[in-house]
Amino acid sequence: MQGIQFANQLPEHAGYFEVPGAHLYTVLHEVEDPITRVLLVGPFASQRHNSYLPWVRWARFLAANKIEVLRYDYRGIGESTGVFDEMNFEDWSSDVQLLSSWLEARSPHVPLLLHGLELGAIFAGRAFHSGIAGGLLLWSAPADANKALRSALMRWVSLEQIFKCAAERRTASDYMRELESGSPQEVEGYLWSTRLWQESFHVSLPAGLATEERAASEYQRPVRIVKLAKDAVPLANGGTPAHDEFKDFTWLFAPNMEWILENISASSKKVTYASSH
């Protein structure tokens, strides 16, 4: 584990977490006497790379406010080991459960929040639905995993088209048709299998998380659902990386952090859902 602490920085420990058949790359933003812990369930595959900088800044923002954070890469993606095209949604769902248990065990009296972004929001939502964590924060949660894949595909196709002659361009529909006919397709360096595509239709956000009101009555635990718009690119899908990833996200980070502190911190008396609106 790396645990170097510098004068004006909080310690960030990078490490590998063993799961069946692979090692997950994790970074723990450690905080002394944290008031809350958060597991960040990040964006998927190519979206990871596009939104990496603001996602890391969000983790640091939380840590600077006494909220301990664990972020990680899914199996077969980024710094984690494993072969992407051999993984499935069950494997990636299992990553959330295993890491939640590890984070919770560090200090059971400190509440745990799951925060998912895009496809990560589905994994976080499903884990929360199964009883994991005292709170849930969702950013840009799609209704199902296929919508997240489509969104990534659309972005890739639009990028690809910029650098192709008209005769050589393929539309998103072309890709989908190929996937549906059993032909794997490469999307920003990741090989999408037909199995991945077909399974994605069946991996959905639990119905109880469709709205904050419904979640409030169903789970009796704090839930916040945020739909990110274009101004949140590249955390929201779209835009051109390298143009947007340097911008200041305090307008997004501050209210979400405040919601966490008000609803899920160790000192908070709230045990039931409290809307921030």
Added chain:
Amino acid sequence: MLQAIDTRELIALDGLGGPIRGTFHRPHARIWSPQAARNARIPGILFLNSLSLPRAATGDSAVHWADSCAERGYPSFRLDLPGLGDSTGDITIDLLDFINSGGYKSTVAANVDELVERMGLAGVVIVGHCAGSVSALYAAAASKQCKGLILMEPYFHLPQMIRPPVRRKLSEWARSSKIGGAASDIYDRWRNLLLQLRRERLPGNANFQLMSSWKRVAISGMPILMLKAPGLKTAGTKSRVGQFDYLQYVTKLAGSRSQVTIQLIEGTDHSFANRVGRTAVREQIGSWLDKYFPLSGSEESAKAAVQATRARDERSDSLKTQIVSTRLGCGAEGRSI
């Protein structure tokens, strides 16, 4: 949590604003230790970020290449430069200007020195892609421990981070309509005429500072491998009609003692991240390392590791017929500046 697993180890190097985070890919072909590396005179391979991407690069292609170099027996490293990936530091929208003016030069040179010292390496080969190749070149000129360079899609001019919307729309029109295409051809010819009049004088937006680093490094005879992806409206490694041929220029500038190799990778895009691209890059880097930085002592085990890689790739060969259909025939890039 573990800091090291069978083939990889997480490392932190010294940086002015905090630790420089990275991944060390341990060589497979030998039992590795700094002492063993010192005795065997092994160079390390260092991969830099491509512009603002995290160290895994597009589609985790840098992970693949670092793994393959390690399998051949070369200790390989991927670093997040300050402000990028997992490393701390401030960066702004001016990142491209910062890189093009050599902003990461001293950091990379210091990282190279630290790796050589800590890992017992016989120097380092720096690998950079796109903007990363600019930092690699500056650092090579600044560090005596840099023994070789691999520049993927290097550029020697000063591009704009954000193209004006009007230019983007004009480009789109040129690519998508017949009239636009014809207008684009006429424009290219007009620019070509201007180029002819200028003869071999560098364009005003050439990166003269970088060119100076190139001259110093190339003239010294340092082995340099340049990998090119197919470009829009070009064939081979030639530049597009109407655009200054920087590759031809820098090759001439390098002189007769230089050891510059230029290879075109067909069937890929700017990122080299698709299966065709990443495999070709891996093979090119492997052959080039064998030629200029051959390893001694463990050839048999290294060969076994390479064979294991090939066997693994054969598994994905069955996919190649489908993958070919997705190749970028005239594409320039997946993402970039």
